[in-house]
Amino acid sequence: xxxxxxxxxxxxxxxxxxxxxxxxxxxxxxxxxxxxxxxxxxxxxxxxxxxxxxxxxxxxxxxxxxxxxxxxxxxxxxxxxxxxxxxxxxxxxxxxxxxxxxxxxxxxxxxxxxxxxxxxxxxxxxxxxxxxxxxxxxxxxxxxxxxxxxxxxxxxxxxxxxxxxxxxxxxxxxxxxxxxxxxxxxxxxxxxxxxxxxxxxxxxxxxxxxxxxxxxxxxxxxxxxxxxxxxxxxxxxxxxxxxxxxxxxxxxxxxxxxxxxxxxxxxxxxxxxxxxxxxxxxxxxxxxxxxxxxxxxxxxxxxxxxxxxxxxxxxxxxxxxxxxxxxxxxxxxxxxxxxxxxxxxxxxxxxxxxxxxxxxxxxxxxxxxxxxxxxxxxxxxxxxxxxxxxxxxxxx
Numbered sequence: 001x002x003x004x005x006x007x008x009x010x011x012x013x014x015x016x017x018x019x020x021x022x023x024x025x026x027x028x029x030x031x032x033x034x035x036x037x038x039x040x041x042x043x044x045x046x047x048x049x050x051x052x053x054x055x056x057x058x059x060x061x062x063x064x065x066x067x068x069x070x071x072x073x074x075x076x077x078x079x080x081x082x083x084x085x086x087x088x089x090x091x092x093x094x095x096x097x098x099x100x101x102x103x104x105x106x107x108x109x110x111x112x113x114x115x116x117x118x119x120x121x122x123x124x125x126x127x128x129x130x131x132x133x134x135x136x137x138x139x140x141x142x143x144x145x146x147x148x149x150x151x152x153x154x155x156x157x158x159x160x161x162x163x164x165x166x167x168x169x170x171x172x173x174x175x176x177x178x179x180x181x182x183x184x185x186x187x188x189x190x191x192x193x194x195x196x197x198x199x200x201x202x203x204x205x206x207x208x209x210x211x212x213x214x215x216x217x218x219x220x221x222x223x224x225x226x227x228x229x230x231x232x233x234x235x236x237x238x239x240x241x242x243x244x245x246x247x248x249x250x251x252x253x254x255x256x257x258x259x260x261x262x263x264x265x266x267x268x269x270x271x272x273x274x275x276x277x278x279x280x281x282x283x284x285x286x287x288x289x290x291x292x293x294x295x296x297x298x299x300x301x302x303x304x305x306x307x308x309x310x311x312x313x314x315x316x317x318x319x320x321x322x323x324x325x326x327x328x329x330x331x332x333x334x335x336x337x338x339x340x341x342x343x344x345x346x347x348x349x350x351x352x353x354x355x356x357x358x359x360x361x362x363x364x365x366x367x368x369x370x371x372x373x374x375x376x377x378x379x380x381x382x383x384x385x386x387x388x389x390x391x392x393x394x395x396x
Contacts, residue, residue, distance in 0.1 A: 006348040011359055012319050015343035015352065022198050022346055023090065024191035026176035031086055031342055034286040035168050040294075041286030044317030047294035051326050052385040056372030064368050065375040066361065070311060070334055071157070071256050071277065073129065076106035077361055078328055078376050082315045082336035083133030083159060083260075088116030088213050090346040092205045096126055098345050101353035103128030105361075110159055110336070113146065116213035123153040131157040133260070135164065136245060138238040142219045147252050149217075158253045159280065160246060163261025165239040168288050243274050250275040258313065263298050265305035268312075278311035278333075285316045285338055296327060297388045300381075303331030321363025325371070329379040330387065 009015045020028050034041030066077040081102045087094035095117035102109035103126055110131040111122055119132055132150035136143045147158060173179065177188035192199055206213055250257055259271040260280035271279050281299050283292040295316045303312050314327050315336035324335045337360070344356030368376070371383050381387055 006352055006355060009347065009355060012340040012343065012356060015340065015347055015356055019090070019343040019346040022195060024188065024195050024198065026173070026178035026188050026191055027086070027089060029172050029176060030170075030178055031084075031090070031339060033170070033172055034290065035170050035288060036290040038286065038290065040283055040290045040292045041317075043294050044283070044286050044296075045319070047296045047388060048317060048319075048323050048326065050386075051296070051388055053322065053326065053329075053367070053371060054383050054385060055370050056383075059372035059374075061369045061372060061374055063374060064365050065377075066364055066368075068333070068376060070108075073156075074106075075108065075129070075334075077357075077364065078324060078334055079105070079357065079360055080108040080131075080313070080334050080336045081110055081341055082338035083110040083112035083131075083161070084338045084342050085112040085114030087342060087345055089202065090342060091349050091352075092202050093117055094345045094349070095122060097349040098341060098353045099126040099128060099130070100350045101341070101344075101357060104350075104354060105357045107357070108157075108334075111155075111217070113217050114215065116216055118216040119150055119153045119155065121216075123155065130155045131159050131258075133159040133161055134249075135161055136238055136241050136249075138240075140238075140245060140248075144248075144252065145219050146217060147249060151252075151254060155255070157256040157258060157277075158249065159258045159260050160249060161260045161284075162241075162246075163263075163282065163284055164288055165241065169290075170287070243270055246271075246276075247274050260315075262302065263293055263295065265301050268302045268306045268310075272306055272310050276310065278313055279306070280336065281312065281314040281332070282336075283316050293390050296323075296330075297390050299327060299330045299332060300387050300389060307331050321360045321365070322367045324360060324364055325367045325376075325379065326384065328376055329381055329383050331381075 009018060068075050068078045081098060087098050091097055095115050099109045099122050108129040108131055110133050111119055112133045113135045123130060132155040134143055134146060177185040256277040258278040258280055259276045261282050262268050262279045268279050281295045281302055283295055295314050299314055311333045312331060313334045313336060314332045318324055318335055318337055327335050341353045341356045344352035373379055
């Protein structure tokens with residue numbers, strides 16, 4: 001089906017199909033797919049489908065509310081924008097568009113280390129509730145410099161991603177000709193020429209305004225264009241990092257600090273012991289480790305272990321408002337969305353991202369009504385047909 005207008009999209013899946021029609025194959029699949037055999041990607045969704053909700057009838061739910069309070073600040077709904085690096089390649093200065101949609105909805109926006117728009121520009125031109133996502137590099141001084149920049153720019157929270165000690169094995173990127181640094185090949189060039197709308201509205205606009213986008217949030221002197229070999233790129237993975245390194249960040253950062261990539265109660269406990277204000281239960285959307293557990297299935301034991309002492313947030317695989325409600329019922333305080341709002345941004349910039357957010361808002365509201373809940377604060381595990389738990393091996 002071919003969609004010509006943003007208004008034709010009725011859900012996140014429609015936005016995804018529209019984005020596939022707009023983007024070159026190599027760029028669409030970079031955002032959309034997982035890693036290796038994509039077992040984790042499929043399991044993230046299957047885990048939601050195994051959970052059912054209990055309806056409750058004849059309850060006055062005419063004044064349903066979604067507002068929440070997190071870290072002492074009120075937000076319009078229990079949703080946040082996860083850190084996603086390629087927004088600026090999907091739409092011209094897409095990070096600004098996505099941040100504006102988040103601000104209008106009064107929800108947190110997380111800027112990724114790999115974004116094409118600088119943290120200073122996002123803070124100056126948009127504002128709102130801004131969080132900054134950090135990768136710890138092998139040269140930790142590079143990461144520390146970014147921490148200081150984010151603090152100076154006024155970002156409220158630091159999101160430290162810890163689930164990528166080594167590079168991923170995304171074989172489809174190699175087949176599609178999408179490598180870092182990006183090199184033009186017959187295959188990826190042909191894919192670009194098949195998408196003239198994207199070529200002229202995104203790439204040509206960058207060229208006309210000064211050239212291809214850069215790694216704007218890399219340390220000074222390392223913000224090369226995507227087609228250049230980056231000395232920083234070789235340092236973005238660090239398999240020697242430990243909790244002591246996180247402790248240094250805790251000492252440096254004056255605001256809230258969150259650890260992203262937690263999948264076990266033991267690691268959640270360690271994060272709190274080192275001073276984390278919140279944890280994000282995540283398997284990177286199924287993009288890193290293909291044998292990882294689905295976050296929604298490990299959420300309950302993590303909430304039970306640390307939920308009374310910290311704010312538990314979750315991402316990975318959320319495509320419907322009912323998915324969000326399931327996580328809130330288990331005990332999450334906030335759900336972060338990645339791909340869905342990227343698809344919206346691809347199709348319509350700020351308006352597209354806002355439409356994606358509104359899909360969740362409407363679906364959350366509708367789900368609350370079926371459950372007989374007047375607000376997200378009334379959700380608890382009683383509305384679940386089962387409390388999801390990880391599939392543990394049998395003991396002898």
